[in-house]
Amino acid sequence: MKEVIIVKIGMADLNVASGGDSLKTTGLGSCVGLTLHDANQGIAGMAHIMLPSSDIAREGQINIAKYADTAVPELLARLKAGGANLRRLVAKLAGGAQMFAFASGSDSMRIGPRNVESTKLALASYNIPIIAEDTGGNFGRTIEFSSASGILTIRSVQNGVKEI
């Protein structure tokens, strides 16, 4: 049997995996971990999204994996290139926590919920269904996604391990 390779996704990074390999990102706080899966082809993609929209970018050359509105089309392009049928893709989401709660909630404090909203909007514009999510709360998550099973495993300090 072939050994499962775990492809590590950094912060503001994205990648795809197939052939039974897995994708993993650690320490999601307010960032959103988006996974896309084509079960027929056994191909999966994951993005570690940090900010809701590239409209707020002040960087010269933007990192498209960082923003919800640019990460989704890029991940779709990478999946298509890998042989995925875009009409069969389903999405799962995790993260988007509010790590610290403050009474005076400025916009940047609400970044987690905004990341989730923007990611959903971007997915909706491509008609990709979200079949499971574990978002919000006030805790960090580490996630791993299997290209074979499409199971998203979520680990957190407070809630242990769960699969969606």
Place this chain on the structure above:
Amino acid sequence: MELFSNNAEFKMDVLREVGNIGAGHAATALSRLLDKPIDMAVPKVSFIPFEDIADRVGGAEEVVVAIFLRVEGEAPGNMFFLMSQYQARVLLQGLLHFELSEGPEYSEMELSALSEIGNILAGSYLSSLADLTGLPLSPTVPAIAVDMAGAILSYGLVQFGTMGDEALLIDTTFLEDDRQAEGHFFFIPDPESFERLFRALGVPI
């Protein structure tokens, strides 16, 4: 990142000194609270890739106790006091003689005590910074979390996220005299705060 177009080395030195003075006051406060000597490493000032920040405290998944507060005023930013679970217990026992609760969970009382310690330390860091620069700076009420270092620190990087994939942070390590316990102070000024800090300190921009 091209945050400093000129005099970059000199500016980094100035920021290191800012960290030195701020954290020095905080270390003194901690030393008084604990009634034992606290050492402080020379602050590190660096642009580091987001990916590497959590490595400073043992990795993205390392569970830490973090007190976070937002710095408001003329040079806004984020301040974190991060410590290991071990350090947190040393503080609770040494300072407050708490009978520690069993297991990894902290009681409300313990969290509240740790939060207050973080508040005192950050307050002393900030007030020395405000004195030094003459800029009004005030901390928000602190928030506390016991969670993965990566999840916690990434929260403080959002302002930098719009500018690139690196952040400038001033990192000071505290060590107890016997080197048994250590903690980290991270001050992450917002990108727009640097010009005001330099101006206030008379550094040519």
